[in-house]
Structures are given as structure tokens and as C-alpha cells.
Amino acid sequence: MQSKQRVIIVGAGPAGLMAAECLSQAGLQVQVFDAKPSACRKFLLAGTSGMNITHSEPYGDFIQRYYDKADWLDSALRNFDANALRDWCRGLGVETFVGSSGRVFTEQMKAAPLVRNWLKRLRGAGVEFYMRHRLTALDGTRLGFVHEGQQIEVNADAVLLALGGASWPKLGSDGSWQTILADNNIQLSLLRAANCGMLCHWSEYLKEHHAGSPLKNVLFSFQAGGQRVEKRGECVISQTGMEGSLIYTFSKYLRDAIESTGQAQLHIDLLPDQSLTQLSHKLANKRSKESFARYLKRCTGLTGVKSALLYECQSNPQQLAPAQLAACIKALPVGFFATKPVEEAISSAGGVCQQSLSADLMLHQLPGVFCAGEMLDWEAPTGGYLLTACFATGRLAAAGICDYLHQPRS
Numbered sequence: 001m002q003s004k005q006r007v008i009i010v011g012a013g014p015a016g017l018m019a020a021e022c023l024s025q026a027g028l029q030v031q032v033f034d035a036k037p038s039a040c041r042k043f044l045l046a047g048t049s050g051m052n053i054t055h056s057e058p059y060g061d062f063i064q065r066y067y068d069k070a071d072w073l074d075s076a077l078r079n080f081d082a083n084a085l086r087d088w089c090r091g092l093g094v095e096t097f098v099g100s101s102g103r104v105f106t107e108q109m110k111a112a113p114l115v116r117n118w119l120k121r122l123r124g125a126g127v128e129f130y131m132r133h134r135l136t137a138l139d140g141t142r143l144g145f146v147h148e149g150q151q152i153e154v155n156a157d158a159v160l161l162a163l164g165g166a167s168w169p170k171l172g173s174d175g176s177w178q179t180i181l182a183d184n185n186i187q188l189s190l191l192r193a194a195n196c197g198m199l200c201h202w203s204e205y206l207k208e209h210h211a212g213s214p215l216k217n218v219l220f221s222f223q224a225g226g227q228r229v230e231k232r233g234e235c236v237i238s239q240t241g242m243e244g245s246l247i248y249t250f251s252k253y254l255r256d257a258i259e260s261t262g263q264a265q266l267h268i269d270l271l272p273d274q275s276l277t278q279l280s281h282k283l284a285n286k287r288s289k290e291s292f293a294r295y296l297k298r299c300t301g302l303t304g305v306k307s308a309l310l311y312e313c314q315s316n317p318q319q320l321a322p323a324q325l326a327a328c329i330k331a332l333p334v335g336f337f338a339t340k341p342v343e344e345a346i347s348s349a350g351g352v353c354q355q356s357l358s359a360d361l362m363l364h365q366l367p368g369v370f371c372a373g374e375m376l377d378w379e380a381p382t383g384g385y386l387l388t389a390c391f392a393t394g395r396l397a398a399a400g401i402c403d404y405l406h407q408p409r410s
Contacts, residue, residue, distance in 0.1 A: 006031065007030050007160065008141075009159075010160070011375075013042060013162060013373060016160065016372070017039065017394070018390075025125070034129075034130070035172055037132055039119060040115045042168050042171040042173060044111050048111070051105055052103045053085060053105065055383050055385060056082060056102045059078070066380050069354070073389055073393070076393050077392045089106065094113055130147075135177065138369070140367070141369060158368045158401045166343070167346060169343055186365055188353060188356075192339070192342055193340060193341065193344070195386075196339050196344065197240070197242060197340040198340070199336060211237060214236050218246070220233075220250055221266060233249070249381055251339060265336070267333055268332045269329075270302060270306045271330065280326040283300065293307070309332065310328070314328050347382075351378075352371050357376075361400055362404065370401055372390070372397040374390060
């Protein structure tokens with residue numbers, strides 16, 4: 001009786017485990033290696049405060065969230081889109097629902113039940129797990145690991161690398177695989193912070209009095225090439241700059257501008273519910289001997305961190321004419337000089353370049369070795385897009401492995 005062909009997956013995150021499921025269903029022997037003691041550590045952390053698994057928006061809008069890599073990821077995501085992912089969750093006994101923002105959450109709002117059921121199903125299908133094995137060498141489909149201080153060498157018929165990016169290194173995604181692939185002449189794009197806080201040169205006054213303050217109901221705008229990007233929401237003023245969902249949405253554009261010119265700037269509408277005309281009319285009603293702070297509060301309602309930000313980013317706003325002041329409030333310029341470190345980001349950009357891979361994600365330089373997940377050179381905003389692409393590329397790579405090994409796809 002002919003033995004099963006052996007596939008080794010390095011990385012027990014969503015991409016690696018999704019590939020493991022597909023490959024085991026195709027009748028292959030699947031072994032998953034990971035440096036950490038348990039699987040899906042970053043996935044589990046992301047799901048502790050609301051498991052946002054995907055997004056419900058129409059596919060035409062959904063695919064554009066992957067920026068300039070949308071065309072590359074299209075085949076993977078069309079074959080495993082948000083609806084398919086929700087069906088897959090249901091198959092594991094986990095229902096999902098669409099939130100008010102269009103984001104899709106698991107019913108229990110946690111990742112743990114999903115991961116627990118998934119691992120049970122994988123083990124029941126014969127998938128073997130080898131934890132605390134750190135990849136140290138790659139020579140085609142021959143791999144070297146360190147396990148409890150011992151060097152181990154294993155061979156496979158095919159290999160999938162699903163090692164993540166460089167954010168949250170304590171959970172396993174530390175980017176150490178870059179050296180191994182670079183030694184194999186694989187073309188890589190530098191791993192950089194994505195969905196991250198941005199750094200500003202705040203004054204001591206702002207840091208002392210308003211660090212930690214939420215900046216609510218504001219509209220950010222940024223000129224990206226010939227396109228104006230706008231989004232409404234909230235973020236937090238920090239000691240070093242800005243944190244939170246709204247600034248994360250703009251972090252790619254700001255990071256790219258900083259890499260190009262050394263600095264970046266966006267504009268904040270502090271009062272998006274009032275038009276420029278309305279605001280100008282209100283500000284024209286200045287009373288004699290009235291302080292500027294009182295005048296500003298009476299006419300616009302600006303107080304606290306919003307008022308402080310106006311002083312911070314516009315020199316001498318009290319000297320502006322009403323129309324000029326209104327224009328400043330509606331488009332306050334804020335400058336940034338760097339992103340927060342990639343280790344502190346939600347996700348990372350960069351990784352294995354598209355040119356290094358076949359359409360089914362096999363490395364041209366290393367036949368039989370495939371890549372999937374966040375270690376590929378793509379990025380997306382938060383909102384479920386990151387996880388969906390990790391699952392989808394895991395499935396695409398699994399299909400490629402089946403074709404490579406001349407096995408029918410599951």
C-alpha cells in the first residue's frame with residue numbers, strides 16, 4: 001500500500017490551519033509545526049474583545065480594501081469570500097451576525113469557541129501538530145527546526161509557509177523568516193507597520209493635559225495621489241501622536257507619504273455636522289471684550305481636546321477672521337513624522353513579493369514550497385479584511401499543493 005504524500009505546514013495561524021484542513025480532506029498526510037506552545041495565538045488575542053471575522057459589504061467594494069494588491073488577491077477571495085467564511089464558521093457550530101458598521105462578528109464575540117472546535121476537527125481528520133518547533137533552515141522541501149534545544153531535520157513532499165508578518169512578535173509573528181527566505185534568493189518587500197498609531201510632535205501642554213483624550217465625531221481627509229480619502233469616526237490623542245480606529249484607516253497613506261517625503265499631513269474637520277457657511281455665520285457674531293475661548297465655545301461648541309488641537313495646529317487662531325477661522329476648523333492640518341514600530345502595530349505590510357510566486361502561491365525559486373497569509377506582500381484595513389485574506393490565501397495555496405502533488409482538490 002502506497003504511503004500518503006506528506007505536507008508540512010509551518011505556522012499554526014488561520015492561513016496555515018485552513019490549508020491543513022483542505023489538504024487533509026484531499027487525503028494528504030498533514031503535519032503542522034509552530035514555534036509557540038499553542039495554535040492561533042494572535043487570532044485568539046484579536047478575538048478577546050469582539051471577534052470581527054469578516055465584512056459584509058458587496059464584493060466590489062470589499063476587494064478594493066486591499067489597495068494595489070486587489071487584483072492579485074482577487075482569485076483567492078472570490079473562491080472564499082465573506083459569505084463562504086460565514087458558512088465555514090457555521091459548519092464549526094459558530095454562528096455570525098452583521099454589526100451596524102457592516103462588520104461580521106461571531107455570535108459569542110470571541111475566537112476561542114471557533115478555534116477549539118476547529119482544532120478538534122483537524123485532529124479528528126488526522127492533522128498532526130508539532131508545537132515549540134522554530135524554523136531555522138529551509139533547503140527546498142527539507143526543513144530544519146529547533147525543538148527544546150535540539151536540531152531536527154524533516155523532509156516533505158510539499159511545504160507551506162504561513163509564518164505571519166512582524167506585528168505582535170510575542171505571539172509568534174516576529175518576521176524572523178525573512179532571513180531564511182532571503183538566503184534562498186526570494187524577493188521580499190520590507191515588513192512595515194500597518195493599522196498603526198502615528199507619531200506627531202505634540203507640545204508639552206497637549207501631552208500633559210490631553211494625552212489619552214478621545215477625539216470624537218471628527219472627519220479625517222487625505223489627498224492620496226489624485227484621490228481624496230475621507231472617513232468619519234474617532235481616535236485618541238496619545239503622548240506621541242494618535243491611536244485608534246480612525247487614524248489606523250489612514251496609516252497606509254500616511255506611512256507611504258512619510259517613506260516618500262519624510263513627512264505626512266492630513267486634515268481634520270472638527271465639526272463635520274456643520275457646514276463651512278453655517279460656521280462662518282456663527283463666528284461672525286463676536287462680542288466686544290469677549291475672550292477668544294468663550295467666543296469659540298459659544299459660537300462653535302469647541303472645548304476640551306478639540307479646542308486644544310486648534311491651538312496646537314494653527315498658530316494664533318484668535319487673529320483669524322471669522323471665515324478663515326471657520327475654514328481652519330473645517331480643515332485643520334495635522335502633521336506626522338513616523339509610524340509606531342511594527343512590533344506595536346495591529347498588522348504589517350510587506351513580505352514575499354508577488355513576483356516571487358506563481359498564481360497558486362508557490363515560490364519560483366523553491367518548487368514545492370508555498371506561502372500564504374500575512375507573510376505575503378499585501379495589507380488591508382481592520383474590519384475583517386485581514387482574516388478573510390489569510391483564510392482565502394491558505395485555501396489557494398492548499399489547492400496549489402494538491403495540483404503540484406497531482407492530488408484531487410478537496
